[in-house]
Amino acid sequence: MSTRLSTLRRLARAVRGEARRDEVVDLLWGDMPEAKARNAFRQALHRLRTALGEQIVPQDRERVLLQLEAIETDRDAFLGAVSAGNAAEAVRAYRGDFLEGFELGEPGFDHWTDSERIRLGGLFETALRDAARQAMDDGRWHDALDVAHRLSQREPFDESAALQEASIHVAAGHGSAGAEASSSLLWRQTC
Numbered sequence: 001m002s003t004r005l006s007t008l009r010r011l012a013r014a015v016r017g018e019a020r021r022d023e024v025v026d027l028l029w030g031d032m033p034e035a036k037a038r039n040a041f042r043q044a045l046h047r048l049r050t051a052l053g054e055q056i057v058p059q060d061r062e063r064v065l066l067q068l069e070a071i072e073t074d075r076d077a078f079l080g081a082v083s084a085g086n087a088a089e090a091v092r093a094y095r096g097d098f099l100e101g102f103e104l105g106e107p108g109f110d111h112w113t114d115s116e117r118i119r120l121g122g123l124f125e126t127a128l129r130d131a132a133r134q135a136m137d138d139g140r141w142h143d144a145l146d147v148a149h150r151l152s153q154r155e156p157f158d159e160s161a162a163l164q165e166a167s168i169h170v171a172a173g174h175g176s177a178g179a180e181a182s183s184s185l186l187w188r189q190t191c
Helices: 002-014 021-029 034-052 074-083 087-093 107-137 141-154 159-171 175-190
Strands: 018-020 063-065
Touching (some): 018 021, 074 107, 087 107, 087 141, 107 141, 107 159
């Protein structure tokens, strides 16, 4: 059901809270005969409405409606923090790559999820860099190191990430750890 919810939500977001029923049927069951596809759609919509309630998925004969303001996601919290320029909150809100490992088998939807995963991942990496820099500027060395290390783990061959982590170690008075972080990058690049 979470598969159906994410797909319906994506469609609803694309058309400001609603999508035509035939759009949803084509996206989710485009490879089935029409009668079977419509039946599968009705069953999925019924299960979705039962699970989420009529206030979130109201009845409509022509469209699928979602009351988006009633649904909270980590993606929305993350994007809100990014928009507000709050890198530390964006880092806290990010729970992992968008729909990681999920494929619907529908090219349009799968392409969209791949693109969104890449876009959100790039925003997350920027938030990590900014949050580490802000924590360092505030003298919160432990927080700065934690965030910089997350970036280095996410991007093990990124020279600027390794240099940022090493710089924070040095600024925090951990010179040998800074040298180790730098040499770790060199080791990864030669392997």
